[in-house]
Structure formats: C-alpha cells, structure tokens
Amino acid sequence: MLNDNEHDKHWLVRKKTILLLWRGGIAILLMLVLADFFIHAHPYFGIDGTFGFYSWYGLVTCIAMVLFAKALGIFLKRKDTYYDDE
C-alpha cells in the first residue's frame, strides 16, 4: 500500500529522491568548504580571509535571523483576520 502511494508521487517528492537530495546537498556543501584550500582569498578585513569564513558566516547569520524573527513574532504576530473588522 505504502509502496503504491510512493509510486504515485512525482519522482521529485519520493522519499528516495529526497534522501538523495540531502546527501548530494551535503556533499556539495563539503566540497565548497574544502574549495577554500584552493582559492586565493582576498581578505578586506582579515577574518574574511580565514578558512571557511563565508560558509560559517552564512549559516550562523541565517540561523540568527530566523531566531530573531521568531522572537519578534511572539510580540508582533496576530491572526490574519486581525484587521478584518475595518
């Protein structure tokens, strides 16, 4: 039964493909980090020339932004019918 369902799905959303995409994605990320060994960095400020800077900076700042948005949402989120009585 489950297999039938899986088979009905678009190939892109099958569990197998998603697993493959995760693995492929992580492999690409690893290769990109390792690419720092081979490229010639042009640091402007020092730290931006260190190994893996752009990788961790992108990851960390994005997590920070999501968490910040989440925290702000606690105060500012309302039901989307909030203004409906205008």
Added chain:
Amino acid sequence: MMMSDFPVGFVLIIGAFILPFLTQKFRPIAALGLPLLTLYLIWSVPNGQFSVLPLFDYQLVFVNSDSLSRLFATVFSIMMFGGSLYAIKQKSVLELSAAFVYAGSAIGAVYAGDLISLFIFWEMMTVASTLIVLSARSEQSLQTSVRYFLVHVFGGILFLVGILAHISDTGSTTFSAMEPNTFGTIFILAGFLVNAAAPPLSAWLSDAYPEASFSGAVFLSAFTTKTAVYVLLRGFPGTEILIFIGVFMIFYGIIYALLENDMRRILVYSIVNQVGFMVTGIGIGTEMALNGVAAHAFTHIIYKALLLMSAGSVLYMTGKRKCTDLGGLFQSMPITAMCGIIGALAISSFPLTSGFISKSMISQSAADESLTIVWFFLMAASAGVFLHAGIKFPWFVFFQKDSGLRPPDPPWSMRLAMLLFAGICIGLGIWPEYLYVMLPYEVTYVPYTVTHVVNMLQLLLFSGFAFFLMLPLMKRTLTITLDADWLYRRVIPKVLTRVFAVIWRIDGQVREQIKQGLSNSIGYLSPRSNLLGGILSKQFPLGNMVMWVALILAIYLMLSIFS
C-alpha cells in the same frame, strides 16, 4: 518640433487615454507598441536639456537626458512592455490605463531637470498607482488604497514644502546633488524617503501592493520605489545617514518576510530589503557604489517583476495567496515554478544571474571604503535574501507539502512575459557588459573571479542549509505581523474614538444642563410674563399699544424736525 523636444514620458501618458477606446483586438497591440516606441525615443534623445518651458520666473525642464536618466527610463519601458504582455488577460481597462500613466510619469520623473516638473510627475504617480490598487475592486483594495493615497499625499506635502523652502533659499529650481543641511533640503529628502519605503513610513508598501490584482502588483513593484532610488541617487549621493536607513531597511525586509504567510507580501517585504541595498549604496556614494545602485535598480526591477508574475500566475490560476493553502504546484505549473525559481536565484545574487553582477558592486564598494560593519551587515543580508525570498518563496508555493491543487500553467501571454524576464535575468548574468556600458560611471569591476564566485556560493548554499535545518521553525501560520501601520489603523483610531466618546459625553451633559436651565427659567418667567401687560406677554392691552404707537410717532416727529 524636433523629436527630442517631445517629453518622452508623454507617449505612455497620452497612450493611457487612447487605450480604453480601442477594441479588444487592438488594445494589446497598442499596449505592447507604445513601450517599444518609448524605448526608441529614449535612445534617440542625445544628452542635454530639451522641452524647456518657462513658468513665471522659472524654467520647467521636462527632458534632462544623461546616462543615469536613460538607464532608468530604459528599464521602466522594458518593464512596461513585459507588464503589458503579462496583463493581456487582465479585464480591467482602468488598471492598464492607470499603469500607463504610472509608467509614463515615472519616466517623466527620471527625465525631469527641475524640482517643479519632478513634483508634477511625482504626484501623477501617486494618483495613478492608487488607481491600480483600487482597480482590484475588492473591499480590501478600496480601504488600503485610501491609506496608500494618504501616506503618499503626506510624502508629497513634505516634498512640496521642501521645494518651496529650497527655492526661496537658493532662487533655483534645478534638480541636482544637494546636502541635507537646510530646512528645504531636509524636507525634500524626507519626501523622497517616504516613496523609498524607508522607516518609519514603510508599511504602505506591504499594506497596499498585495491587495492589487494579479497583474497590478507587477506594475506597482517597479516604479514608485525605484523612482525614489533614482532621485536619491541624483539628489543625495554620499549622504551618510542613508547608510543607516538602508541597513535598517535591509533587515526589516528580511525579518518581516520570514514571518509572512501571504506569498506576495513576502515578495513586497523583499522590495524594502532590496531598496535597502540601494539606499545603503547611495549613502556610501563612491562611483563604484553609485554604479552598483544604478545597476541593481535595473536588475531588481526585472527579477522582482518576474517573481511577482510567478506569484500572480499562481493567484490567477488558484485564487489562493497564502502559503498555508499552497504547495506542490511545481507538478502542474512547471513554467511558473521554473521562472519563479530563476527570479528567486537572481534576487539572491546567484552566479550567472543578474543579481550577482549588480549587488556585489555595492558590497565591494563598502569593502573598498573600509566600512567594516556595513560590509559584515551586507554579507549577512545577502545570505538573508536567499533565506527569505530565494528559498522561502519557491519552497512554500511550489514544493513544501502537496496541497492537492493541480492548476495548469497560466495562459500563453503570462507564460511569455515570464520567460522573457527570466531570459533577461540570466542574459544579464552571463553578459553583464551590456548593462555595465549603460551605467553613469566607467566600470572597472570584474564580477566573475573564482574567489568571488566560490565565496558567494558558500554564503548562499549555507544559507540554504540553514533554511532546511530550521524548517520546523519556519512552518507557516495563519498570521500577519504588526507593522508601523498598526499606529494609524488601530492605535490612533482607538485613541480618537475614546477621546471623542469623552468629548461627546461632556457635550451631551452640557447640552442637557443648558436645556434644563432654559426650561427652568422659562418655567420661572412664563407665569409672570403671561399676566396682562407683562413685558413678554402674548396679550397686549389696547392702551399699551396706543401708548407705544404714540411714542414711535413722537420719535419720528423729533427726528424729522432735527434732520
């Protein structure tokens, strides 16, 4: 009359009044032909000032042509061409005509060589864009268009006050680079910033644009904020405060877009974010930065329109706009999904897209000027753009869960418009030199170095990794996020309602007391006056009357004797 003496923007404005009278068959032909004619005129006008009209002691310069105005006018007319193609299926002729006036006055504004004609076009844009919002003809669009109009009228008043003060200070109406150090120039800057969706009045954008029709939002995304970028670029380059305002806008756009559920509101929050990059660049003010701003405005108009076309197609085919209702649409709308993804990659500055070759000039200029903190903010923001627009929009609309919706791709005209703009996004990414030659200053910047490409990919793909790691936290909810418009939609009306309730109560009490007092005094006076002969009595005895008549006659006699 020479061709160059004809104000270029008027082609579209005059066209707007012809379009309603054309038949269904000829209207699209005119709607596509007029922007092309405009484009031709733009490139046939040489540098210099044309269409100069005297007005009292001043001169109106309708066409001040140079590389900067030509660049903006060019992208405005390309936008109008693509927008008209996309809007062929739009039944509202009002919307199309309003869009033509809107685009025509935006072109008029970027060619305006003096503050007075700039102001005229500025206000025409306000009216035309309000009509576009209004022509969606829903309850929401009616209400939001009133708010939209009022905010822009307020911005227009700031601008007008600034112009008048500036003219009385300097005696000149010329529109050229200024510094915000006088009353007049500060007000002009404030007026510009309202239209750039800068804080504190930025909520008009996210309030109004998502209420427009599927095609209306595409037109709206292009002109108001980018005309504001143009006037800031020409009027206030290197004004330091713009760096702070710009960086604030960048992060405001990201954070609000992350919290948003309405697919088109996600995209309009990201307009604020993108305009923030441009405003920051204007604040940095070096030739490299200003080139970057001009290039980014050009590429931004195209990919933002593309994103809104993609979202508009989903809205047109499904009637749904919330991420919570959508998902899985890539299966039945492959072209819409693909074009949406290309737009999303371009806005995220992916290598081989137009955003890559424009935005990086702005961050490069921050590095060149050793603006350390600004540069780190800009890098974080670049990652954040991929997070809030680059992945979030396509993911929640086209992938995510399977919503069960299986609408087909939209009609051919909409598909063609999307493919055209997707083509431009990639074309400019591959051959940036075609854009670079149009920029106001000479370009020495080389976008495609191995280091730059690899660094950008690291930043963006790890941002994407963060998105999927945090996916549980990104789950869409049926919510909106309060913005500054809360003040004028909730707080001020509520306070006023309370204040007026008190005023009406006191008013009622005072009236009641006065009424009581009056009826008391009438009750006191009437029995006394009702006596025969009382001064206020209704019944006069005959003797009294004779006495009064005699008195009047006596006075009359006296007067006639002495005169």
